[in-house]
Amino acid sequence: MPHAGGPAEHDGGSDVTTETAFVLDEVSWTNTEGTVTAADVLVREADGGWHEVATDVAPAAYGESTTVPFDPVSVTGVRLVLSTPGSYLKVREVTVLGEVAAAPELSAWDAGTxxxxxxxxxxxxxxxxxxxxxxxxxxxxxxxxxxxxxxxxxxxxxxxxxxxxxxxxxxxxxxxxxxxxxxxxxxxxxxxxxxxxxxxx
Structure with a gap:
């Protein structure tokens, strides 16, 4: 269950990245200060590009957790883009839920084999x-x-x-x-x- 927590005081977005790919099907966060009017969720896939999995998500009430489920996807990063017009924002914790993808390791090619x-x-x-x-x-x-x-x-x-x-x-x-x-x-x-x-x- 990969996750990243801690204060993230900014206006715009938050990235959670990892060196190991994991299968992700849900992202949640809690806003403890400021106003969020909408949110987009993007994931970084195997090609290295960022792709949207949810757009214009209506956030939960102030102080409550917003959870965004979506179809499982193998990722190495998650990005939240939060709309906070004219407002200071503090996100207490960003949590991503998933399982580490157990991709088989391949042996290196050997000319003599x-x-x-x-x-x-x-x-x-x-x-x-x-x-x-x-x-x-x-x-x-x-x-x-x-x-x-x-x-x-x-x-x-x-x-x-x-x-x-x-x-x-x-x-x-x-x-x-x-x-x-x-x-x-x-x-x-x-x-x-x-x-x-x-x-x-």
Missing amino acids: AYSAGDRVAFHGVAFEATWWTRDVEPGSSPWGSWQEIAETSDGMAVWTESRIFTAGDVVEHDGARYEAQWWTRNQEPGGSKHGPWVSV
């Missing part, structure tokens, strides 16, 4: 999966090679990468939009051609 199809490794902080038996082939060296770069959004949606193989029906995220594959594809960027394998969804 033989890998079979489906094996996953980490290389320069990026996850790769072997497409077939491979040895001494550096991940990321070719989009047509034996390694596929694997990336996902915080909600488990596949992120398109040039080396990853997708088949009909697969849905990916790319540049903020989502696309569905119409047939087997690799190294064909979504949105690149209206005659290509991807359609917007």
Whole structure:
């Protein structure tokens, strides 16, 4: 149950950040001085960007806790943006509730190790999966090679990468939009051609 507490005397917002990702589904705070007319809640996801999960939240009465629930999301930070027109603000405590995401650790790629199809490794902080038996082939060296770069959004949606193989029906995220594959594809960027394998969804 990650949390951050203590006085936060300011007008505008408050950030709670952590080095470890955790699954978050609720944020609460208590205003003990000043007037809050509305609040936005943003979370920092795996891509490093801040995304809104709640907007224009009506706060609870002065001195009472305001709780904002939302769909679970894996985050490394929470930001409150509080509207306090013409008012001094003191937030006694900001609390975020969630569970630490237990992401599996990948072994670092080793040139001398033989890998079979489906094996996953980490290389320069990026996850790769072997497409077939491979040895001494550096991940990321070719989009047509034996390694596929694997990336996902915080909600488990596949992120398109040039080396990853997708088949009909697969849905990916790319540049903020989502696309569905119409047939087997690799190294064909979504949105690149209206005659290509991807359609917007």
